Amino acid sequence: MKIIDAHLHFWPEEEGFTNLALAAGHENNAEHLEKAYEELGIVCGIVMGNRSVDPEDHRYPDFLRYCIGMDSFYLTENDVSESVEALEENLKRPQCVGIKLYPGYSPIYVSDPIYEPVYELAKTYGKPVAVHTGETSMASAYLKYSHPLSLDQAAAEHPQVQFVMCHYGNPWLMDAAAVVSKNPNVAADISGLLEGRVSLDVLFEEKRGYMEALRTWMGYLHEYEDILFGTDWPLANLKEYIEFVKRLVPEKYWEKVFFDNADRIYRLGLKK
Template sequence: MDLSSQEKKAPTLVIDSHVHIGAIGKDYQIVTAQDLQDSMDNAGIAISIVVSDDFDSGDDWQGVSSDEAIKQCANNPRLKVVGNFSLRREAAQQEHEICQQIETKAICGVKFYPGYENYFPVDQRPQTIYKLCATLRVPVIFHTGFLQEGTLGNQEQTHPRNIEALAEQHPDLKIIMAHFGNPWVQETAKAIAKHNNLYVDLSGFFTEYKTVLSTELVEFQGAMTTFANIAGGFSKCLFGTDWPLYSQKEYLAAVKTLPMNEREQKLVFWENATLLFDR
């Protein structure tokens, strides 16, 4: 075996850009930062971005606050934290806290849950935080696509067209569309092709807490091939799993089957995440 083929076989360094901790395991079982690291070791994942999620979902979902995520991930170079915006917290206090967390590098991004909290991304209420993130060059992440039943908002609020409107409103703001807008994959791909400041993460596709079926894998490959044909490839995608809802190991194996060239693989598994989350 020559060196170049060795190189091809060398494992790509992997960042999982979308995981959670808290009472969100199967049957609301609590998962901790330690459980996450065990999963990362098993999957061969170097770094995970822990997304905090103490928003008002209208159901039993119990993620963790950014403070709790920061505490659990403290002094751990393998774990980074994304804060979150929520309508249920007092605006000025929240803006102050997020600003401080960004400046002290306790968080590396801010997540928004428009469909879950019944607002549209272009709503006036989060605008101060958008401006702050654009100025401090911190990415924002939006839930896009399917909504769980019983949530406060509606599906219309999670459509990619709302993210396009936001991208036009804030051309300097880097925006990641979580779950690639699934099921609106084509609309998401068109938005990605059109706006420089838009990215997608590949998380959240398979059946929650179940092993990946081969039929689902074929469906995923089909959806992502359609996406890449419209978006002009995979270069604006980030690998993400939404662990613990899905196995990191199985998700990684599924994404590795997508028809990416070597450059795209580097971007998807590592470089896009470092470009966006490292300041």
């Protein structure tokens, strides 16, 4: 079975990412990631971009694609309106398959008019907008901006834009399911649900209620057409994450979740 990792981060020189990779049993470099992908049947990964929007900051190995990111590091010192030209230069590249927004880390709702130029670009180039939803890694962030319900208005007002709800709005799984089910232009990746090394047997026993909730609210969606596998690497161990998702998703839907949905939604053209 071929796999697409629809959500990872790739910043080899960043110390925090290096420490996360080591804790997950990995090394934060391209050579290690490519080898791990090959061993596990992962044929492509989609980087959720950090740093600037300068195209020169986003050069990735051939086995990776990327969403150009407007994260808190960037928006602290820059305005969205100043970024349109650079965003468009990224979107012109075949390797750039979308845009990533970071509400919560940035105190701006995705329905704010400030993002209108972003959505117009996404519509023009036919590339998705991935949106951080759910919990954040920093206590200084604001959860009200990253609640999955905050994506509903943006999706309803921009029906021609494909949105990807990152992390399935965790832990607001029921709300996330409602937003994806209601809006035909919203899908969800299930990245970032594990961190470091884990014993899956222990995890599924000790967190039984949570695991059942995940199963329930992923299964709520019709035929798993809008669920995308992603790892949030270097946060989690790749092999363990694949097994984690296999335990949650019925086997007859594995090809959709692990490959087909991401290939279709991000228009990767990998299915043959």
